[in-house]
Amino acid sequence: MKDRLCELNGLGWTDWFEQRTECKPTETIARVAAVDRDQLLLVDQTGPFRAKLAGRYLHRHHLSHELPCVGDWVCLERQPGDDFGVVQAVLERRTSLRRKSAGNAIDDQMIAANVDSVVIVQSCHFDFNLKRLERYLVMVMEGGADPCILLTKTDLVDPAVLAAQLAEIDSIGVMAPILTLSNVTREGLEDLKQLLAPGKTYCFVGSSGVGKSTLINHLVDRDRLETGTVSATGEGRHTTVRRELIRLEGGALVIDNPGMREFGIVGADDGIGAGYAEITALASSCRYRDCGHTGEPGCAVLGAVHSGEISREHVENYLKLREESDFYQMSHAERRKKDREFGRYIKSAKTDLKDR
Numbered sequence: 207m208k209d210r211l212c213e214l215n216g217l218g219w220t221d222w223f224e225q226r227t228e229c230k231p232t233e234t235i236a237r238v239a240a241v242d243r244d245q246l247l248l249v250d251q252t253g254p255f256r257a258k259l260a261g262r263y264l265h266r267h268h269l270s271h272e273l274p275c276v277g278d279w280v281c282l283e284r285q286p287g288d289d290f291g292v293v294q295a296v297l298e299r300r301t302s303l304r305r306k307s308a309g310n311a312i313d314d315q316m317i318a319a320n321v322d323s324v325v326i327v328q329s330c331h332f333d334f335n336l337k338r339l340e341r342y343l344v345m346v347m348e349g350g351a352d353p354c355i356l357l358t359k360t361d362l363v364d365p366a367v368l369a370a371q372l373a374e375i376d377s378i379g380v381m382a383p384i385l386t387l388s389n390v391t392r393e394g395l396e397d398l399k400q401l402l403a404p405g406k407t408y409c410f411v412g413s414s415g416v417g418k419s420t421l422i423n424h425l426v427d428r429d430r431l432e433t434g435t436v437s438a439t440g441e442g443r444h445t446t447v448r449r450e451l452i453r454l455e456g457g458a459l460v461i462d463n464p465g466m467r468e469f470g471i472v473g474a475d476d477g478i479g480a481g482y483a484e485i486t487a488l489a490s491s492c493r494y495r496d497c498g499h500t501g502e503p504g505c506a507v508l509g510a511v512h513s514g515e516i517s518r519e520h521v522e523n524y525l526k527l528r529e530e531s532d533f534y535q536m537s538h539a540e541r542r543k544k545d546r547e548f549g550r551y552i553k554s555a556k557t558d559l560k561d562r
Protein backbone atom coordinates (compact mmCIF):
# COMPACT_ATOMS: atom_id res chain seq x y z
CA MET A 207 0.00 0.00 0.00
CA LYS A 208 2.65 2.49 1.03
CA ASP A 209 4.81 1.47 -1.91
CA ARG A 210 2.02 2.12 -4.33
CA LEU A 211 1.48 5.57 -2.91
CA CYS A 212 5.15 6.35 -3.07
CA GLU A 213 5.12 5.59 -6.73
CA LEU A 214 2.11 7.81 -7.22
CA ASN A 215 4.14 10.62 -5.65
CA GLY A 216 6.08 10.85 -8.87
CA LEU A 217 2.79 11.66 -10.57
CA GLY A 218 2.01 14.44 -8.12
CA TRP A 219 0.26 12.49 -5.35
CA THR A 220 0.73 14.05 -1.89
CA ASP A 221 -0.50 13.68 1.69
CA TRP A 222 -3.13 16.26 0.91
CA PHE A 223 -4.85 13.79 -1.43
CA GLU A 224 -4.06 10.85 0.81
CA GLN A 225 -5.97 12.45 3.67
CA ARG A 226 -9.04 13.08 1.56
CA THR A 227 -9.29 9.89 -0.38
CA GLU A 228 -12.23 7.60 0.11
CA CYS A 229 -11.70 4.99 -2.58
CA LYS A 230 -13.18 1.57 -1.90
CA PRO A 231 -10.70 -1.21 -1.13
CA THR A 232 -11.37 -2.74 -4.55
CA GLU A 233 -10.54 0.51 -6.29
CA THR A 234 -7.21 1.91 -7.33
CA ILE A 235 -6.04 5.47 -7.81
CA ALA A 236 -4.86 7.03 -11.04
CA ARG A 237 -4.33 10.47 -12.50
CA VAL A 238 -6.06 11.84 -15.57
CA ALA A 239 -3.42 12.48 -18.22
CA ALA A 240 -5.84 13.46 -20.96
CA VAL A 241 -9.53 13.66 -21.74
CA ASP A 242 -10.68 12.78 -25.20
CA ARG A 243 -14.43 13.19 -25.45
CA ASP A 244 -15.85 10.38 -23.32
CA GLN A 245 -12.57 8.55 -23.05
CA LEU A 246 -9.96 9.17 -20.42
CA LEU A 247 -6.27 8.50 -20.59
CA LEU A 248 -5.18 7.65 -17.07
CA VAL A 249 -1.77 7.01 -15.63
CA ASP A 250 -0.74 5.19 -12.48
CA GLN A 251 2.30 3.30 -11.22
CA THR A 252 1.76 0.68 -13.96
CA GLY A 253 1.84 3.26 -16.73
CA PRO A 254 -0.84 4.78 -18.94
CA PHE A 255 -4.16 3.11 -19.77
CA ARG A 256 -7.61 4.06 -20.94
CA ALA A 257 -10.76 4.40 -18.93
CA LYS A 258 -14.37 5.47 -19.05
CA LEU A 259 -16.61 7.10 -16.50
CA ALA A 260 -18.97 4.79 -14.65
CA GLY A 261 -22.58 5.33 -15.72
CA ARG A 262 -23.50 5.87 -12.10
CA TYR A 263 -21.09 8.77 -11.89
CA LEU A 264 -22.44 10.35 -15.05
CA HIS A 265 -25.99 10.13 -13.75
CA ARG A 266 -25.11 11.94 -10.57
CA HIS A 267 -22.90 14.66 -11.98
CA HIS A 268 -24.11 16.97 -14.66
CA LEU A 269 -22.09 20.14 -14.33
CA SER A 270 -19.10 20.23 -16.61
CA HIS A 271 -16.69 21.04 -13.80
CA GLU A 272 -17.79 17.88 -12.00
CA LEU A 273 -16.44 15.75 -14.79
CA PRO A 274 -12.83 14.65 -14.67
CA CYS A 275 -10.33 16.87 -16.40
CA VAL A 276 -6.62 16.66 -16.98
CA GLY A 277 -4.73 16.60 -13.69
CA ASP A 278 -7.58 15.07 -11.68
CA TRP A 279 -7.10 12.07 -9.43
CA VAL A 280 -9.72 9.36 -9.71
CA CYS A 281 -10.76 6.11 -8.04
CA LEU A 282 -11.36 3.32 -10.49
CA GLU A 283 -12.26 -0.32 -10.87
CA ARG A 284 -9.87 -2.30 -12.98
CA GLN A 285 -9.53 -6.06 -12.97
CA PRO A 286 -6.02 -7.47 -13.30
CA GLY A 287 -5.32 -7.94 -16.96
CA ASP A 288 -7.92 -5.36 -17.98
CA ASP A 289 -6.50 -2.57 -20.02
CA PHE A 290 -9.63 -0.51 -19.56
CA GLY A 291 -10.62 1.08 -16.27
CA VAL A 292 -13.97 2.32 -15.02
CA VAL A 293 -13.78 5.56 -13.08
CA GLN A 294 -16.02 5.60 -10.02
CA ALA A 295 -15.12 8.90 -8.43
CA VAL A 296 -13.15 12.09 -8.94
CA LEU A 297 -11.13 13.06 -5.89
CA GLU A 298 -11.33 16.47 -4.33
CA ARG A 299 -9.23 19.00 -6.22
CA ARG A 300 -6.49 20.82 -4.39
CA THR A 301 -6.42 23.52 -7.04
CA SER A 302 -8.43 24.17 -10.14
CA LEU A 303 -7.92 26.26 -13.21
CA ARG A 304 -11.28 27.28 -14.56
CA ARG A 305 -12.54 29.18 -17.47
CA LYS A 306 -14.90 31.78 -16.22
CA SER A 307 -17.38 32.69 -18.89
CA ALA A 308 -18.15 36.37 -19.19
CA GLY A 309 -21.63 37.43 -18.16
CA ASN A 310 -23.29 34.21 -17.21
CA ALA A 311 -21.25 31.91 -15.03
CA ILE A 312 -23.54 28.92 -15.43
CA ASP A 313 -21.07 26.75 -17.20
CA ASP A 314 -17.61 27.37 -15.91
CA GLN A 315 -15.33 24.78 -17.38
CA MET A 316 -12.33 23.11 -15.89
CA ILE A 317 -9.11 23.63 -17.76
CA ALA A 318 -6.83 21.68 -15.46
CA ALA A 319 -6.94 20.30 -11.95
CA ASN A 320 -4.36 19.98 -9.21
CA VAL A 321 -1.84 22.24 -10.86
CA ASP A 322 0.76 23.46 -8.37
CA SER A 323 2.00 26.35 -10.40
CA VAL A 324 0.57 28.14 -13.41
CA VAL A 325 3.11 29.83 -15.63
CA ILE A 326 1.50 32.91 -17.15
CA VAL A 327 3.24 33.51 -20.45
CA GLN A 328 3.34 36.84 -22.26
CA SER A 329 5.60 37.82 -25.10
CA CYS A 330 7.52 40.98 -24.42
CA HIS A 331 7.46 41.70 -28.12
CA PHE A 332 3.83 42.53 -28.85
CA ASP A 333 1.75 40.76 -26.26
CA PHE A 334 2.77 42.40 -23.01
CA ASN A 335 -0.27 43.76 -21.21
CA LEU A 336 -0.36 44.48 -17.52
CA LYS A 337 -4.14 44.42 -17.15
CA ARG A 338 -4.39 41.04 -18.81
CA LEU A 339 -1.56 39.79 -16.65
CA GLU A 340 -3.48 40.88 -13.58
CA ARG A 341 -6.56 39.03 -14.74
CA TYR A 342 -4.57 35.89 -15.22
CA LEU A 343 -3.02 36.32 -11.78
CA VAL A 344 -6.43 36.65 -10.21
CA MET A 345 -7.77 33.62 -11.99
CA VAL A 346 -4.80 31.51 -11.02
CA MET A 347 -4.91 32.56 -7.40
CA GLU A 348 -8.65 32.07 -7.17
CA GLY A 349 -8.09 28.50 -8.22
CA GLY A 350 -5.52 28.01 -5.48
CA ALA A 351 -2.40 27.54 -7.60
CA ASP A 352 0.78 29.59 -7.39
CA PRO A 353 1.36 31.90 -10.30
CA CYS A 354 4.66 32.46 -12.06
CA ILE A 355 5.22 35.02 -14.80
CA LEU A 356 7.21 34.32 -17.92
CA LEU A 357 8.07 36.88 -20.57
CA THR A 358 9.11 35.29 -23.88
CA LYS A 359 10.72 36.46 -27.11
CA THR A 360 13.30 38.54 -25.31
CA ASP A 361 15.44 38.27 -28.44
CA LEU A 362 13.03 40.58 -30.24
CA VAL A 363 13.10 43.59 -27.94
CA ASP A 364 15.64 46.05 -26.71
CA PRO A 365 16.85 45.24 -23.17
CA ALA A 366 15.47 48.62 -22.09
CA VAL A 367 11.97 47.62 -23.23
CA LEU A 368 12.18 44.42 -21.25
CA ALA A 369 13.46 46.28 -18.20
CA ALA A 370 10.54 48.70 -18.42
CA GLN A 371 8.07 45.83 -18.56
CA LEU A 372 9.67 44.17 -15.56
CA ALA A 373 9.45 47.46 -13.70
CA GLU A 374 5.77 47.72 -14.58
CA ILE A 375 5.12 44.26 -13.19
CA ASP A 376 7.03 45.21 -10.07
CA SER A 377 4.95 48.34 -9.67
CA ILE A 378 1.72 46.43 -9.15
CA GLY A 379 3.19 44.55 -6.22
CA VAL A 380 3.30 41.11 -7.77
CA MET A 381 5.01 38.59 -5.55
CA ALA A 382 5.07 35.80 -8.12
CA PRO A 383 8.45 34.83 -9.54
CA ILE A 384 9.18 36.54 -12.86
CA LEU A 385 11.26 34.87 -15.55
CA THR A 386 12.33 35.94 -19.01
CA LEU A 387 13.24 33.71 -21.89
CA SER A 388 13.97 33.46 -25.57
CA ASN A 389 13.03 30.29 -27.39
CA VAL A 390 15.41 31.34 -30.15
CA THR A 391 18.61 32.00 -28.24
CA ARG A 392 17.41 29.76 -25.39
CA GLU A 393 18.57 32.38 -22.95
CA GLY A 394 16.62 31.89 -19.72
CA LEU A 395 15.59 28.34 -20.56
CA GLU A 396 17.84 26.88 -17.89
CA ASP A 397 16.38 29.19 -15.23
CA LEU A 398 12.92 27.97 -16.10
CA LYS A 399 14.02 24.34 -15.97
CA GLN A 400 15.48 24.98 -12.53
CA LEU A 401 12.11 26.19 -11.39
CA LEU A 402 10.25 23.05 -12.47
CA ALA A 403 10.42 20.79 -9.42
CA PRO A 404 9.98 17.02 -9.61
CA GLY A 405 6.52 15.75 -8.66
CA LYS A 406 4.99 19.21 -9.04
CA THR A 407 2.47 19.98 -11.74
CA TYR A 408 2.75 23.00 -14.04
CA CYS A 409 0.49 24.49 -16.63
CA PHE A 410 1.38 27.17 -19.15
CA VAL A 411 -1.23 29.77 -20.04
CA GLY A 412 -1.18 32.79 -22.28
CA SER A 413 -2.34 34.19 -25.58
CA SER A 414 -1.88 32.36 -28.81
CA GLY A 415 1.52 32.84 -30.40
CA VAL A 416 3.52 33.78 -27.32
CA GLY A 417 5.67 30.66 -27.66
CA LYS A 418 4.13 28.12 -25.29
CA SER A 419 4.29 25.19 -27.72
CA THR A 420 7.82 26.04 -28.76
CA LEU A 421 8.81 26.18 -25.12
CA ILE A 422 7.18 22.87 -24.22
CA ASN A 423 8.94 21.34 -27.22
CA HIS A 424 12.21 22.54 -25.72
CA LEU A 425 11.31 21.02 -22.38
CA VAL A 426 10.37 17.60 -23.72
CA ASP A 427 11.50 15.40 -26.49
CA ARG A 428 8.43 15.92 -28.61
CA ASP A 429 8.98 12.92 -30.90
CA ARG A 430 9.33 10.57 -28.01
CA LEU A 431 6.26 12.05 -26.41
CA GLU A 432 4.05 11.43 -29.42
CA THR A 433 5.22 7.87 -29.90
CA GLY A 434 4.61 7.30 -26.22
CA THR A 435 1.09 8.57 -26.49
CA VAL A 436 0.31 6.35 -29.42
CA SER A 437 1.60 3.21 -27.78
CA ALA A 438 -0.10 4.20 -24.55
CA THR A 439 -3.49 4.33 -26.14
CA GLY A 440 -2.76 1.36 -28.35
CA GLU A 441 -4.25 3.00 -31.38
CA GLY A 442 -2.23 4.57 -34.12
CA ARG A 443 -4.95 6.88 -35.27
CA HIS A 444 -5.28 8.41 -31.86
CA THR A 445 -2.43 10.84 -32.08
CA THR A 446 -3.66 14.20 -30.97
CA VAL A 447 -4.89 14.30 -27.44
CA ARG A 448 -5.34 17.76 -26.08
CA ARG A 449 -4.28 18.95 -22.67
CA GLU A 450 -1.93 16.21 -21.87
CA LEU A 451 -0.05 15.60 -18.68
CA ILE A 452 3.59 15.03 -19.49
CA ARG A 453 6.39 14.01 -17.19
CA LEU A 454 9.62 15.80 -17.97
CA GLU A 455 12.98 14.12 -17.60
CA GLY A 456 13.66 16.03 -14.39
CA GLY A 457 10.41 14.67 -12.89
CA ALA A 458 8.24 17.76 -13.18
CA LEU A 459 4.75 17.29 -14.59
CA VAL A 460 3.58 19.64 -17.28
CA ILE A 461 0.12 20.05 -18.69
CA ASP A 462 0.52 20.77 -22.31
CA ASN A 463 -2.13 23.24 -23.22
CA PRO A 464 -2.29 24.22 -26.84
CA GLY A 465 -5.85 25.48 -26.56
CA MET A 466 -5.24 28.14 -24.02
CA ARG A 467 -7.04 30.79 -25.98
CA GLU A 468 -10.16 29.15 -24.56
CA PHE A 469 -9.04 30.50 -21.25
CA GLY A 470 -11.48 33.33 -21.72
CA ILE A 471 -9.10 36.20 -21.27
CA VAL A 472 -8.84 37.49 -24.78
CA GLY A 473 -8.63 41.19 -25.30
CA ALA A 474 -9.50 41.82 -21.71
CA ASP A 475 -8.10 45.29 -21.52
CA ASP A 476 -10.81 46.36 -19.13
CA GLY A 477 -8.96 44.34 -16.51
CA ILE A 478 -9.15 44.80 -12.80
CA GLY A 479 -6.37 46.67 -11.06
CA ALA A 480 -4.18 44.91 -8.57
CA GLY A 481 -1.58 45.55 -5.96
CA TYR A 482 -3.32 42.77 -4.12
CA ALA A 483 -0.24 40.71 -3.28
CA GLU A 484 1.06 43.63 -1.25
CA ILE A 485 -2.39 44.27 0.16
CA THR A 486 -2.95 40.67 1.18
CA ALA A 487 0.35 40.77 3.03
CA LEU A 488 -0.67 43.97 4.80
CA ALA A 489 -4.14 42.62 5.57
CA SER A 490 -2.64 39.94 7.76
CA SER A 491 -1.65 42.76 10.15
CA CYS A 492 -5.14 44.27 10.34
CA ARG A 493 -6.62 44.19 13.84
CA TYR A 494 -9.64 42.21 12.74
CA ARG A 495 -9.23 39.04 10.80
CA ASP A 496 -12.29 39.77 8.67
CA CYS A 497 -11.29 43.40 8.16
CA GLY A 498 -12.99 44.91 5.15
CA HIS A 499 -10.31 47.63 4.80
CA THR A 500 -13.01 50.29 4.54
CA GLY A 501 -12.43 52.22 7.76
CA GLU A 502 -12.20 49.60 10.50
CA PRO A 503 -9.98 50.57 13.45
CA GLY A 504 -6.47 49.12 13.26
CA CYS A 505 -6.66 48.49 9.51
CA ALA A 506 -3.11 48.00 8.26
CA VAL A 507 -4.15 48.43 4.65
CA LEU A 508 -5.66 51.87 5.15
CA GLY A 509 -2.70 52.69 7.37
CA ALA A 510 -0.40 52.01 4.45
CA VAL A 511 -2.54 54.23 2.24
CA HIS A 512 -2.28 57.07 4.75
CA SER A 513 1.47 56.72 5.03
CA GLY A 514 1.73 56.74 1.24
CA GLU A 515 3.16 53.23 1.13
CA ILE A 516 0.49 52.09 -1.33
CA SER A 517 -1.91 54.07 -3.44
CA ARG A 518 -5.57 54.47 -2.60
CA GLU A 519 -6.41 53.56 -6.16
CA HIS A 520 -4.74 50.18 -5.76
CA VAL A 521 -6.73 49.46 -2.63
CA GLU A 522 -9.97 50.48 -4.30
CA ASN A 523 -9.20 48.20 -7.22
CA TYR A 524 -8.46 45.40 -4.83
CA LEU A 525 -11.77 45.87 -3.03
CA LYS A 526 -13.60 45.92 -6.33
CA LEU A 527 -11.84 42.76 -7.37
CA ARG A 528 -12.66 41.03 -4.11
CA GLU A 529 -16.28 42.01 -4.49
CA GLU A 530 -16.39 40.49 -7.95
CA SER A 531 -14.82 37.36 -6.64
CA ASP A 532 -17.32 37.16 -3.79
CA PHE A 533 -20.06 37.65 -6.29
CA TYR A 534 -18.67 34.83 -8.34
CA GLN A 535 -18.63 32.53 -5.33
CA MET A 536 -22.16 33.48 -4.48
CA SER A 537 -23.49 32.86 -7.93
CA HIS A 538 -21.68 29.55 -7.86
CA ALA A 539 -23.49 28.59 -4.64
CA GLU A 540 -26.75 29.69 -6.18
CA ARG A 541 -26.06 27.56 -9.21
CA ARG A 542 -25.54 24.55 -7.02
CA LYS A 543 -28.79 25.26 -5.22
CA LYS A 544 -30.60 25.57 -8.53
CA ASP A 545 -29.06 22.33 -9.58
CA ARG A 546 -30.35 20.55 -6.50
CA GLU A 547 -33.78 22.04 -7.03
CA PHE A 548 -33.73 20.79 -10.57
CA GLY A 549 -32.75 17.35 -9.27
CA ARG A 550 -35.74 17.34 -6.94
CA TYR A 551 -37.94 18.47 -9.77
CA ILE A 552 -36.79 15.54 -11.92
CA LYS A 553 -37.35 13.17 -9.01
CA SER A 554 -40.89 14.37 -8.38
CA ALA A 555 -41.64 14.29 -12.08
CA LYS A 556 -40.54 10.67 -12.15
CA THR A 557 -42.70 9.87 -9.12
CA ASP A 558 -45.63 11.52 -10.87
CA LEU A 559 -45.09 9.31 -13.85
CA LYS A 560 -44.97 6.20 -11.67
CA ASP A 561 -48.18 7.17 -9.91
CA ARG A 562 -50.07 7.21 -13.13
Ligand SMILES: Nc1nc2c(ncn2[C@@H]2O[C@H](COP(=O)(O)OP(=O)(O)OP(=O)(O)O)[C@@H](O)[C@H]2O)c(=O)[nH]1
Pocket residue numbers: 358359360361362387388389390413414415416417418419420421464465466467
Ligand atom coordinates in the same frame (compact mmCIF):
# COMPACT_ATOMS: atom_id res chain seq x y z
N1 LIG B 1 11.75 35.39 -31.99
C1 LIG B 1 11.13 34.50 -31.26
N2 LIG B 1 10.12 33.77 -31.78
C2 LIG B 1 9.49 32.86 -31.01
C3 LIG B 1 9.87 32.65 -29.66
N3 LIG B 1 9.06 31.69 -29.13
C4 LIG B 1 8.23 31.32 -30.11
N4 LIG B 1 8.48 32.02 -31.26
C5 LIG B 1 7.74 31.92 -32.53
O1 LIG B 1 6.43 32.44 -32.32
C6 LIG B 1 5.47 31.69 -33.06
C7 LIG B 1 4.39 31.15 -32.13
O2 LIG B 1 4.97 30.24 -31.20
P1 LIG B 1 4.15 29.05 -30.55
O3 LIG B 1 5.07 28.28 -29.70
O4 LIG B 1 3.38 28.30 -31.58
O5 LIG B 1 3.12 29.87 -29.69
P2 LIG B 1 1.96 29.29 -28.73
O6 LIG B 1 1.95 30.15 -27.54
O7 LIG B 1 2.16 27.85 -28.51
O8 LIG B 1 0.68 29.55 -29.58
P3 LIG B 1 -0.69 28.66 -29.61
O9 LIG B 1 -0.28 27.25 -29.89
O10 LIG B 1 -1.46 29.27 -30.73
O11 LIG B 1 -1.33 28.86 -28.27
C8 LIG B 1 6.26 30.60 -33.76
O12 LIG B 1 6.52 31.02 -35.07
C9 LIG B 1 7.54 30.50 -32.97
O13 LIG B 1 8.63 30.07 -33.76
C10 LIG B 1 10.94 33.42 -29.12
O14 LIG B 1 11.34 33.33 -27.95
N5 LIG B 1 11.53 34.33 -29.97
Ligand SMILES: [Zn+2]
Pocket residue numbers: 489492493497498499500502504505506507508
Ligand atom coordinates in the same frame (compact mmCIF):
# COMPACT_ATOMS: atom_id res chain seq x y z
ZN1 LIG C 1 -7.87 46.16 7.03
